[in-house]
Amino acid sequence: MDEPAAKSGPLNILIADDSDSDRLILKTLLRRLGHHVLDAANGHEAVALFGSGKPDIVLLDALMPAMDGMETAREIKRLAGERLVPLIFITSLSEAEDLARCLEAGGDGFLSKPYNRVMIEAKINAFNRMRLMHQALSDQRDLMHERNRQLLEEQHVARRVFDNVAHTGCLDAPNIRYHASPLSVFSGDVLFASPRPAGGMLVFTGDFTGHGLPAAIGAMPVAEIFYGMASKGFDGSDILREINQKLVRILPKDMFCCGAMVEADFGQNQLKVWNGGLPDGWLVRSRTERFSVPSRYLPLGILNADQFNAEMETIRALPGDRLLLMTDGVLECSNEEGQLFGEKGVRLAFENVASGRHPFDTLLNGIQRFTGRQKFGDDLTLCCLEMVDQVGLTALPDGAAPSTLAGPAEWRCVYEIRDRTLGEFSPLPLLLHICMEVPGLRRKSGEIYTLLSELYNNALEHGVLELPSEWKYTPEGFGRYYSERATRLGRVNGHYIRFSFHHEPMQWGGRLGVVCEDSGQGFDFHNHPVLQSTEMEQSGPRYAGRGLVLLKRLAESIRFHEQGSRVEIVYDWYF
Amino acid sequence: MPIQTRRSHDGQTLIIKIEGRFDFSTHQAFRDAYEHGGKDIRGYVVDLSEATYLDSSALGMLLLLRDYGGGDNAIIAIENCNNDVRKILTISNFEQLFTIR
Numbered sequence: 299m300d301e302p303a304a305k306s307g308p309l310n311i312l313i314a315d316d317s318d319s320d321r322l323i324l325k326t327l328l329r330r331l332g333h334h335v336l337d338a339a340n341g342h343e344a345v346a347l348f349g350s351g352k353p354d355i356v357l358l359d360a361l362m363p364a365m366d367g368m369e370t371a372r373e374i375k376r377l378a379g380e381r382l383v384p385l386i387f388i389t390s391l392s393e394a395e396d397l398a399r400c401l402e403a404g405g406d407g408f409l410s411k412p413y414n415r416v417m418i419e420a421k422i423n424a425f426n427r428m429r430l431m432h433q434a435l436s437d438q439r440d441l442m443h444e445r446n447r448q449l450l451e452e453q454h455v456a457r458r459v460f461d462n463v464a465h466t467g468c469l470d471a472p473n474i475r476y477h478a479s480p481l482s483v484f485s486g487d488v489l490f491a492s493p494r495p496a497g498g499m500l501v502f503t504g505d506f507t508g509h510g511l512p513a514a515i516g517a518m519p520v521a522e523i524f525y526g527m528a529s530k531g532f533d534g535s536d537i538l539r540e541i542n543q544k545l546v547r548i549l550p551k552d553m554f555c556c557g558a559m560v561e562a563d564f565g566q567n568q569l570k571v572w573n574g575g576l577p578d579g580w581l582v583r584s585r586t587e588r589f590s591v592p593s594r595y596l597p598l599g600i601l602n603a604d605q606f607n608a609e610m611e612t613i614r615a616l617p618g619d620r621l622l623l624m625t626d627g628v629l630e631c632s633n634e635e636g637q638l639f640g641e642k643g644v645r646l647a648f649e650n651v652a653s654g655r656h657p658f659d660t661l662l663n664g665i666q667r668f669t670g671r672q673k674f675g676d677d678l679t680l681c682c683l684e685m686v687d688q689v690g691l692t693a694l695p696d697g698a699a700p701s702t703l704a705g706p707a708e709w710r711c712v713y714e715i716r717d718r719t720l721g722e723f724s725p726l727p728l729l730l731h732i733c734m735e736v737p738g739l740r741r742k743s744g745e746i747y748t749l750l751s752e753l754y755n756n757a758l759e760h761g762v763l764e765l766p767s768e769w770k771y772t773p774e775g776f777g778r779y780y781s782e783r784a785t786r787l788g789r790v791n792g793h794y795i796r797f798s799f800h801h802e803p804m805q806w807g808g809r810l811g812v813v814c815e816d817s818g819q820g821f822d823f824h825n826h827p828v829l830q831s832t833e834m835e836q837s838g839p840r841y842a843g844r845g846l847v848l849l850k851r852l853a854e855s856i857r858f859h860e861q862g863s864r865v866e867i868v869y870d871w872y873f
Numbered sequence: 874m875p876i877q878t879r880r881s882h883d884g885q886t887l888i889i890k891i892e893g894r895f896d897f898s899t900h901q902a903f904r905d906a907y908e909h910g911g912k913d914i915r916g917y918v919v920d921l922s923e924a925t926y927l928d929s930s931a932l933g934m935l936l937l938l939r940d941y942g943g944g945d946n947a948i949i950a951i952e953n954c955n956n957d958v959r960k961i962l963t964i965s966n967f968e969q970l971f972t973i974r
Contacts, residue, residue, distance in 0.1 A: 507929040551940045552933030556965070575965045596966045600936065 309426060312336045312353035314344035314370065315388065316362045324357065324388075324413060331419055341365025345373050353383065355425060357409065360389035360400055368403040375404035382432035384425035453511060460514045463521040467491040468499065473684040475658045479627075479677055486513025487625050487679040490521060492528035495730070495747035498564055500528045500537070501683055503576060504557040504598075505625040516555060516599075519544050531727045531747045534561035534570055535608040538598070542606045545599030554599040558591075558623050561610065564688040566770065569621060570610035574598060577629055578641065580622045580648070581613060582657045588648060589613070591621070614776045619685045620657055627678030628661075631669050639668050658682040705735045707803040714796040720762065721787030726750055729797055736801060738808050738871045745852050746810075746869070752845040753814040753865060754795065759783070761818030761863055762793045793817045807872040809854075815864045876902040878910060885913065890920040895931040895958075903934050907941060916948035927958045932965055939970060950974060 311333050315321040318339070325335045336351045338344035342365050344358065356374055360367040371385055387405045391397060397408065406428075409421060469476055469491045479485045486506035493499055502524055506513040520541050527537045538559050545555055556575030563569070573579060575597035581589040595607060615621070624644075631639040647664025648657065661680065711732055715725055730747050733739050739746060759765050763786045769775035793816070800811040849856050854868040876899065877890045887910040891899065907917065917938060921927070939947045950972040954962065962973055 507933055552930070552937045554933070554936070556929075577964065593964050593966060596969055600970075 307332075309333045309355055309422070310336065310351060310353040311355045311357060311422070312338065312344065312347055312351060313357045314338040314341065314362065314367075315359040316340055317359075320359075320411070327413060327415055327418060331415075331422070333422075341367070341370035341373075344370050345377070348374050348377055354429060355422060356383060356385045358385060358387055358405075360387045360391060360396075368399065371400075371404040380436065382429050384429055386421060386425065456511060456514065460517060463518055467525060468493050469681075471499070473686045474501070474681065475656070475684075476679075476681040477662065478679050485509060485627065485677050485679075486517075487627065488517045488520065489679055489681055490524045491681075492525055494528060495531045495744045496751045497688055497748070499560075499562045499683070500524070500534055501560040501562070501623070501681065502537075502557060503623045503625060503679065503681055504555050505576060505627075505679070506555045507553050512553070516545060516549055516553070519548065520555070527727075529743075531730050531751070533724065534559045534572065534610050536724075536727075538572055538608040538610075539603065539606060542598045542601065542608070543603050546602060549599045554597040556593075556597040556625070558593075559610065560621060560623065560683060562615075562683060562685065564617075564686055567614060567616050567685070568770075568776075569613045569615045569685070571613065571621075572608065572610045577624055577626055578644075579624070580644070580657070581615065582620045582622065582648070583616075583618075612780050614773060615685045617685050617687050621683045621685075622657055622661065623681045623683075624661075625679040628665065628680060631665050631678065633669050639665060643668055656682070705737045707736070707801070707808065709799075709801050711799040712796065713799075714794055716794040717790055717792070720758065720790050720793060720795060724754075725795075725797070726754060729799075732799065733801075733810065736808060736810075738873070739810065742871060749812065749849060749852055749867060749869065750797075752849050753797075753812065753867070756845055756865070757795045757814055757816035757818070757863075761816035762790065762795065763787065764818060804870070807870065810869045810871070812867045812869065813864065814867075815860075818863050819861065875899055876906050878906045880911070881918075885915040886918055887911070887914045887916075888918045888920055890923065892923040894926045895921070895924045895934075896926065896928045897930040900930065900934060904937070907938055914942075917942055917950070919949065919951045920953055921951060921955075921958055922953035924958060925955075927961050932961075932967065935967070935971065 311328055313321060313324050313328070313335060314337070315324065316339055321337055321339070325337050328335050336347045336353060338347050341362055344356075345365075347353075348356065358367050358371055358374075362370070365373075367387060367389075371387070374383070374385060384406045385404055386407045386409050387400045388409045388411060389397075389400065390411050391400075400408065407421060407425065409418060467490050468474070469489065471491065471493075474491055476489055478489050479487055486509060488502070488504040488506070490502040490504075491499060492501075502520075504517070504520065506516045523540050523544060524537055527540060541555075541557075549555075554575075558571065558573040558576045558579055560579075561570040569581070571579065571591050572595065573591055573593045574595035575593050578593070579591035581591060583589065591611070591613075594611075628644070629638060629640050631643075633639075643664060644661065647661050650660075650664070658680065665678075713725060713729060713732075715723065726747065729750055730743065733746050733750075734743060763783060765779060765783060765786070769779040769782075795817075796813075796815045798811075798813040798815075802809055846856075849865075849867065852869070854870045856868075857866045858864070859866065875892050875894075877892070879888050879890075880886065881888060887907065889903070889906050889910075891903070919935065919938070935949075935951070939949055941947075942949055951962065951967075952974050954973065959973075962968065962971075967973065
């Protein structure tokens with residue numbers, strides 16, 4: 299900003315001098331220079347005129363009776379507050395001590411008597427420049443304050459929207475414990491949890507790069523993808539692929555999201571996990587048995603769709619086993635000496651656990667002891683998922699209110715997948731979607747999905763792949779089952795699974811017929827213990843048996859043909 | 874200077890050395906280093922022998938360098954990491970994108 303070197307425009311100048319003649323001379327001099335003058339005969343008048351007249355510059359006689367110059371100066375400076383009003387002492391004093399006292403009282407400079415027109419003009423211009431510069435700085439500072447306040451307010455609003463998105467779903471389920479960053483910190487961490495239509499849960503923990511708004515913005519589309527797909531029955535791998543693709547597209551090249559996905563299947567006692575960039579997860583089976591889940595993949599939002607690997611690791615997990623996930627905020631907790639909690643801290647916390655204590659509490663206590671602070675949790679996200687019995691979990695509530703859209707009442711549909719597609723693609727979300735077009739079935743998405751899922755898994759694993767389900771129920775057999783499954787899926791040839799749907803309206807609601815056929819050998823259903831017995835209780839871990847019990851309970855009727863490789867189900871719904 | 878650059882003997886590799894903390898504050902200097910590194914650069918080496926700390930914004934900067942250097946075809950090596958730095962690169966599985974020595 300260019301300071302005008304020449305004379306300033308007319309200023310308001312306050313002068314105070316107890317000598318009438320001196321005062322008159324000065325007043326005239328200043329008027330001739332083009333300024334407006336307020337004159338006071340003593341300190342009290344000067345203060346009063348300062349308040350009413352709001353001058354730009356003050357010229358003050360140092361020695362005055364009653365309220366003397368120093369006192370007046372202090373009072374005027376106090377009234378001026380933050381504004382810079384240059385205050386120039388007029389004095390014939392020459393002792394350094396006296397001059398110093400003037401400056402300490404608030405004076406900015408001196409003018410000596412007798413008056414020198416050139417000197418006065420020069421000083422007034424100089425001090426005016428100073429005044430203008432100070433004013434400009436103050437204005438800019440105020441502008442910055444206001445802008446900053448607006449930004450903070452916007453961030454606060456954004457944070458509330460973010461919170462409705464970032465820590466949601468079924469995080470309050472009885473088998474989940476979690477700690478997430480409080481409202482005051484925008485850390486870019488997210489934690490999502492959703493029940494799946496056929497039972498089980500999906501949990502996603504994420505840590506976006508950076509802090510504040512840019513970090514949080516990526517969370518919105520990810521939340522939508524996660525919850526949308528989870529409710530439709532998609533599995534963890536499908537959701538990971540979709541999230542990755544979205545982030546690659548919308549985030550700048552240097553931004554990404556470290557994340558972990560967990561798919562819990564309580565009915566089959568297994569967990570599937572994927573960790574890309576987060577610290578080790580921990581599966582705690584008992585006090586001594588712990589199993590780490592390290593990061594094996596690049597974070598989300600970096601690799602293109604064709605390079606991205608969404609393969610999840612399958613781990614056997616029984617009721618009571620607990621899986622802990624954390625973001626790096628946990629490792630970066632520091633104590634007073636500046637040491638970090640780190641992986642060492644996590645291990646130590648687990649080793650010191652008292653038997654029977656929940657690992658979540660153990661870890662939080664460990665962090666608290668290490669940091670020595672009550673309020674340490676500002677920037678860390680920790681989540682613990684406990685495996686439970688399928689029966690013990692409350693089911694997904696029957697869906698949304700019926701839509702106002704009319705849907706198809708009478709229709710048929712056949713969908714068949716063959717060969718390699720059998721291993722690579724689950725048709726369940728699509729088939730569910732087709733059924734959900736019927737308004738009366740929308741409330742029943744959980745039951746329909748469960749039905750389709752049981753039919754499909756039966757057909758695939760027992761029909762096409764011919765895998766004995768008993769293998770899954772021993773620790774040794776578990777690994778064998780899944781590796782054999784992968785092998786046999788690779789060899790599938792000439793096999794198919796076909797779904798045929800038929801829906802018709804009824805007086806009381808509607809009837810959905812589902813036929814599932816597979817190319818496998820089938821099983822001997824005439825002598826099947828479950829299908830013959832009237833008891834629902836299962837004594838042994840026969841998945842096929844358990845699945846069929848479920849079908850019997852959900853469907854109106856169930857019939858087996860052709861050695862069980864063709865199953866017909868009728869499902870009725872009522873208004 | 875937190876960032877120093879030099880060329881290899883054959884002039885085809887740009888060596889970028891980072892001192893101290895490799896974090897958001899190094900962003901502009903790092904970009905200037907590779908964007909104005911000169912012509913006919915075939916590959917890059919990021920020398921972390923004197924880097925004390927690496928955070929996620931540094932990982933982001935490495936990704937930007939990789940994109941600048943040709944994406945999947947870029948030849949970039951990260952050298953002389955201390956244990957802490959190495960650990961961060963390992964958790965993020967960056968050895969899938971960069972040669973780390």
